[in-house]
Amino acid sequence: MVPFDAHAWLLTDPETSVGSAPVAQVPCLPELPRLIRLKYLTDVNRWTTIGEVALLREATGGDLSRSLLWRELLADYDVSDVASLVFVDRYGCWGFLDLWRMGADARFSRAEARFLAAIVDPVTAALRRCQADTFVERPARAAHPLGPVVLLLSPDLAVLGQTPETEGYLRTLIPPEHGRAPIPASAYNVGAQLLAVEAGVDQNPPTARVHLADGLWVTLRAARLGGAEAADKRDIAVSIEETSAAERVTLFGRAFGLSARERELLGHLTTGTDTRELARRMFLSEHTVQDHLKSIFTKTSTRNRRTLLTRALGT
Template sequence: MRTIRTDDVRARLGALATAGLDLDGYAHGFLELLGRAVPHEIGCLATTDPATGLVTRTFKVNLPDHLDREVARFEYEVDDVNLFQEIARRPDPVGVLHLDTDGRPEVSARWRELLVPHFGQAHELRAVFRLRGDTWGLLAIFRPAGVSGFNPAEADFVARLSPTVVSGLRAGLVASVEPQTSDTTGPAVLVVGADGRLSQITPAGEQRLGELGGDPARGLPLPLLSLVAAARAYADGRRAIPPRLRVRTPSGQFLVGDAAPLADRTRTGRDVIVTLEEARPPDIAPLVVAAFGLTPRERDIVGHALRGADTREIGRRLHLSPYTVQEHLTSIFDKAGVRNRRELTSRVFLDQYAPRLGSSLAPSGWFDDRAG
């Protein structure tokens, strides 16, 4: 399978990331352009919660949905090679299964039991798109048997795209979307059985499930399946971070999902309970601010500014001169696309919450230490 010159594709990907597209527009544009430089049969780009690395949305090319449960199981509950959480720790976070197994991909359970028999694919390239240690996206692309596998040059090309892709994904996350008002009442709770199937659900849970693109008949979307599998992995000591994700639905609403295993009397139960609720400002404000691409120092300044501190007070708390604080604020305003503090507050909070909550909240408490 021939790989074309990549210079033009790289330039187009850079322009795409700064085009102000929403997630759908950016993701589909990225996958189309990537296919020109690194041809592949099927693939998937996923967004992730940068705090936990869990999948929040997926954008697929010729991939079926009915195998999502197996995809999540192999990623979180099966010991295997080239798992995303391992690739994320590499200096260059890209893995080519054929190369990383010295030409023996059959050592991978995922290859033997999923990719070949169900996807009909023999070659896999995976990538983690990260910046400053935070993971914002995942990529998996495949080629069938009978064609050449992914080579080191293609892996290097994908690895070098990471800053550009992160920029596009973060911009898409906070792109202007008219949030839909939700009239959900009561707790949104789902119980998933040991077989990975939905066994119980509350009325509010069914509505929230629909907002994420699933339904009781078809099952859970991949983000919730990943949350369930991660809960089992956490219970088994295979995952260090409790499973939690912050997700923006296609309608523009932010939700927070949590999952925990339900132990029976023998302590061997594998059922998992999932709760979904509308995100509070302390949950989402750090995510929105991070999506602006601020430096750690700029994030500190935003935290104090949104609590109401003036320039001198911020400088005193952070041991900076007022002039330096103002320079940082100017950079922050530029990255957030606003002109002053009032607009920054609206960009971080009112644009995301007021259409759904019907009223604004004071800025104090948005950057609670527990939410970071």
């Protein structure tokens, strides 16, 4: 067991590594936009650069002020060490976890770090399986016609406004406590990634795909509004839209652990290509194409092309 005083755990888009579905219990929830902004702008122990586990006190040589996040926020809450875990495999980044310890002498030991490192691989595999399980055949009643779903944020990620349909989608993404408005944490994350890109901290695009409900995946994107002000003074628009077929198929292939060749074949299948044409396009024999198809069916627990494509495309 590894005790901790607070935590933040985020599922991420496996391709962009941007957080999409956060769960957190931290003492600074009223400052959540600031926490997320600083997390994305801090290069020390950023989840996109560390191995399985990294300790803040160790990474800074004991000088915690080298971390922007600690210097600007965590110090105010008496945080004395943070253990950061990233759940990544060859198919992508599926999430990251920060564990906080608070108090002057509280710190994580190397033995605790080794324990945490030992659970990273099984947790990563479980997270990927959970994402794969969301690709179900969507029932007719699950139709979610997306109108203009847009959230407007200030440069500091404060909510300035939103379109009428936005609240319903935010409630589905992260259900709030009874009687409370939803917290747009997913929007904060893509907005913070935009700031990180502008600051040169990371180059992944400010987008994240997340499962909404009943097999429906949506994509959040952040972009600056136009205007005469300097770019860093302009407000940020976060859009929520149904994930495109191409982006969904890519995600499907990663979640089910398809090989690069199998993902290529799946992409051709979505265009209605028959076996002979598949073989020609991929410079393979028809027998080899059939072998790849059998492997895909096994990995995705499907038995035919129709079921495979229904789940992959969400149609």
